[in-house]
Amino acid sequence: MPAPDFSQARWYKSSRSNGGGSACVTVAHVPGATGVADTKLGQTSPVLPFSSTAWAAFTDALKSGRLDG
Numbered sequence: 001m002p003a004p005d006f007s008q009a010r011w012y013k014s015s016r017s018n019g020g021g022s023a024c025v026t027v028a029h030v031p032g033a034t035g036v037a038d039t040k041l042g043q044t045s046p047v048l049p050f051s052s053t054a055w056a057a058f059t060d061a062l063k064s065g066r067l068d069g
Helices: 039-044 052-064
Strands: 011-013 025-030 033-038 048-051
Touching: 033 039, 033 052, 048 052
Parallel strands: none
Antiparallel strands: 011 025, 025 033, 033 048
């Protein structure tokens, strides 16, 4: 699978993040993938890509509480 291109993606930050925006991650969706980046690094942040299937499994696990410690 070729690396997804996030260069033109729209990035989203949680409305629950702190006001300064320096302690959270942003998420972008492109066809077939979702990327996660660190807001502290801004435009220089590397992007951690997830396949759509992996992202769906991750968010389902969060919603169901399976990742609660």
